[in-house]
Amino acid sequence: MYLTHRPIQPGDIPAICNFPQGADELFYMFPKATYPLTPVQLSDAIAQRSGSTVVVDKGTVLAFANFYKAEHGGVCALGNVVVAPAARGRGVARYLVTAMIDLARQQYAAREVWVSCFNHNTAGLLLYPQLGFIPFGIEERQAWDGTRVALVQMKQLLS
Template structure:
């Protein structure tokens, strides 16, 4: 049902429509300002790796987006960022497909041994999803906007090559 490809300029407008509120946009990135614009996405991906969209195979409709970034304050720290799924595809496997693709790209393309992410305490659906995927909390930070205070939970997952993946490199 789904396929993945690298982000293209034509995808930006669709991604901008995915966050349904200021809070969802904050979950996607505290650096974004509501309403999300293509220029904000283009600005943030300058320092990102593997900007990826998930599309419906038959129609090429963009249904999810994410990328990976490096935390310059920690030498080998890579983070999953800007994760968003179209409202009409939530609960339909798009997030799972996106996460599988991004973890594979981190392991195979970037040779990352572990990946981190930040999820806010009010995003209980996201916290449950990432926990189910084997992400474990390792730090907690206070984050605030003009309107609200959040607890940002930093999570980490070790990335292991499956046997069949390791065979590709022999």
């Protein structure tokens, strides 16, 4: 794989909508969305957020993320993180999150990058600390099916 990243383009949206493989995965990526993810839901989220970025390999979109909060000189909060099913476990999420940290640094002069991860999202819970994120809080939330879940909040201080 030769991974690159770029700002999202309208033509990327239908492919990204197919990444979440069920209501649980969509909840991890985008808690306010209703499964299945539609181009309208994703486009509305992108319009309200900053830094929407895709990871690409040979023209194929493999991953997506953005910032739901982007304060110049302050905090950038990572959201809507998702990787194509066929690309999982191959370093794509690591590449994506690293690219987003760089974007927070370069475009927003951010002091911190935050990410939140639900307790059932094992891949995320294992990845983020490897990339330097430290847990700082846990909030109770309600999953799409009404069950109680824990949202683990993590941050990375940027130098």
